[in-house]
Amino acid sequence: MTEVSILSLVKSYGKAEALKGISLNIDHGEFVSLLGPSGCGKSTTLKCIAGFEEITDGKILFDNKDISRKLPEDRDIGMVFQSYALFPHMTVAQNLAFGLEMRRVPRAEIKQRVARAMDMVQLTKYADRYPKMLSGGQQQRVALGRALVIEPAILLLDEPLANLDAKLRDEMRGFIRDLQKRVGITTIYVTHDQDEAMTMSDRVVVMFNGAIAQAARPEDVYNHPATEEVAKFVGNANILELPVAAQGAEGTLLTLPGGGTLNLPGTASGQAGSLMRLMARPEQIALVDPSGAQLGGRIAKRYFSGGHIEYHVDTDCGPLLVLGPTSQTVAEGQAVGLSFDAQRLWPMQGGVGTASGVAA
Ligand SMILES: Nc1ncnc2c1ncn2[C@@H]1O[C@H](COP(=O)(O)OP(=O)(O)O)[C@@H](O)[C@H]1O
Ligand SMILES: [Mg+2]
Structure with missing residues (x-):
């Protein structure tokens, strides 16, 4: 059942320890949020999982296999960032096709998979538009589609809704949540917004200062916080x-x-x-x-x-x-x-x- 195992993960930048030996197991199909104040180590955790940062100590396993030393492209992950990082000179369809072309997927299959991914993120009728002709929410859906089209085992999202206005953010929460359940993809979602973490996740992992304070269902984190720091971070206490x-x-x-x-x-x-x-x-x-x-x-x-x-x-x-x-x-x-x-x-x-x- 366990898809991702993080074992005593340490990440140091020089003398500063951004992650102080964190351990966490994530199940197949689970939606887990990393929640905590700015600088607590959420993005660092995600980058270590993705392979964008070399880990200092500990291990990361996917399906019981140690992937700690693998290159990002060999890790079977899809990633979405706060800045959508779309290619401005490519249409929606071309943005989605890019990752598959890099992987030398046959042309006919690319066409099929792009069509399927555009349908998933509800952008089929915008296939030929360029990013600047889309709203913020639509651009974020392109980024989501681009991560999903490669059909990764694990989806990583780093504050993907932070650039959207409040109303759109609420809509996108539901959209991502529904899509995740439909596709059944194991998802790790980084946010500093406690409402976002609680409404979207199967489990919320509250982090402070490079360490995990609590990992539990949203109801438990809210009603039975492990520490006063958790109690105050996830709501008024x-x-x-x-x-x-x-x-x-x-x-x-x-x-x-x-x-x-x-x-x-x-x-x-x-x-x-x-x-x-x-x-x-x-x-x-x-x-x-x-x-x-x-x-x-x-x-x-x-x-x-x-x-x-x-x-x-x-x-x-x-x-x-x-x-x-x-x-x-x-x-x-x-x-x-x-x-x-x-x-x-x-x-x-x-x-x-x-x-x-x-x-x-
Ligand atoms: N490339 C880096 N070099 C040095 N320190 C870094 C680097 N990236 C992150 N840090 C430090 O690591 C800590 C955790 O950062 P980060 O994971 O980005 O926090 P969060 O995503 O929770 O806001 C912070 O103290 C940050 O300053
Ligand atoms: Mg961050």
């Missing part, structure tokens, strides 16, 4: 630091300022008297009547953003961000209660500390 009142077989009893309590189900370990750090996403906190609420607060700021309302709430647990429905009418300055769903609070790894400070 409220971090609550609460004292543990008791730890029992049914769960952990936490005390809220003002006397409220939360019973955290499961086995998150926290000794009585220690502090536990928990993540709550803004849409997982509800604004309720202040009387008898788990936690009290006051609305500091309220922003209408179309689909929902964003509240910045001052509480004794610090400022919290809450998303509420537009049907709700709570004004700035108003006292509110906050309600948490204990089932969905996520204890942060390494977040268990003592009252005198976070333990090692």
